[in-house]
Amino acid sequence: MLDYNHRPGIAERVNAAIDAALIAEREATPPRTYLGASRLGHACERALQFEFAGAPKDEGADFGGQTLRIFEIGHQLEDLAIRWLRAAGIDLYTRKGNRPDGEQFGFSVAGGRIRGHVDGIIAAAPAPLGIGTPALWECKTMNAKNWRVCVKDGVAVAKPVYAAQIALYQAYMEATVPGISANPALFTAINKDTAELHHEQVAFDAALAQRMSDRGVRILQATDAGELLPRIATSRDFFECRFCPWAARCWGLPA
Ligand code: SF4
Incomplete structure (x- = not known):
């Protein structure tokens, strides 16, 4: 008898x-017209500039189906984390009015050219948890290796991009949620391989927020002036460059 599930080529x-289908969906999504505050901690300012300007990625460097699925699984896991935190008694707001169709909380600065959307705001928490409110909530999913490093070293050392995002969000959300920067943010990291959870409180780092905000302004100003910011490295073999979707474009330029 034929086993249709194992017919060669079905997978x-x-x-x-x-x-x-996923790639077509992605291609039909209008590109971002702003600099995402979640990205401002990226190691290379030139790469951020390419991203903001919508420079085409190198051939073969666009997201494939597997990467798009990884992103989507991450989003779904964040929804689970929301459920778990609420089950633990945390009053977590993720959308205005806490309705599923409500707008996400976020901010827009520099004439709308720098924006961010926050994962959530903790309005109240059971006293034994020791969470001062209001507090920013930020959630990330990681593979087991990255998750273990994050648990061992803390988010600021293990994932500086996330720490920069948290600091910026605490700073910029203060206008609409007064007091949010006075309380440490709650950072959730989900181990995608084992479902283990890591939680960490992240105190507001005003100096980091200022550096990242200055960086955003520098990127906008350089792009407006048609200037390219310096490369992060002197050799294309540098770690960041090896994984950069604009490496061919970047290193094909005179400087
Ligand atoms: S190739 Fe390297 S220097 Fe150039 S934009 Fe990418 S990360 Fe920056």
């Missing part, structure tokens, strides 16, 4: 159809 055919 490839279905997988390819899913990949094609």
Whole structure:
């Protein structure tokens, strides 16, 4: 008897159809017209400039189906984390009015050219948890290796991009949620491989927020002036450059 589940090529055919559908969805999504505050801690200012300006990525460097699925799984896990925190008695707001169709909390500065959307705001928490409110909530998902480093070293050392994001969000959300920067943010990291959870309180780092905000202004000003910010490295072999989707564009330029 024929085993249709194991017919040669079924996995490839279905997988390819899913990949094609996800890539088509992605391509139909209008590109961002602003600098995402969640990205401002990226190591290379030039890469951020390419991203903000919408420079086409190098051939083959765009997100494939697998990466798009990784992003989507991360979003779904964040929804689970919301459920878990609420089950633990934390009054967590993720959308205005706490309605599923409500707008996400966020901010828009520099004439709308720098924006961010926050994962959530903790309005109240059971006293034994020791969470001062209001507090920013930020959630990330990681593979087991990255998660373990994050637990060992803390988010500021292990994931400086996330720490920069948290500091900026605490600073910029203060206008609409007074007191949010006076309380440490709650950072949740989910281990995608084991479902283990890490929680960490992150005190507001005003100097980091200022540095990141200055960085955003520098990127906007350089882009407006048609100037390219310096590379992060002197060699294309540098770690960041090896994984940069604009590496060919960048290193093909005179400087
Ligand atoms: S290739 Fe390297 S220097 Fe150039 S934009 Fe990318 S990370 Fe920056």
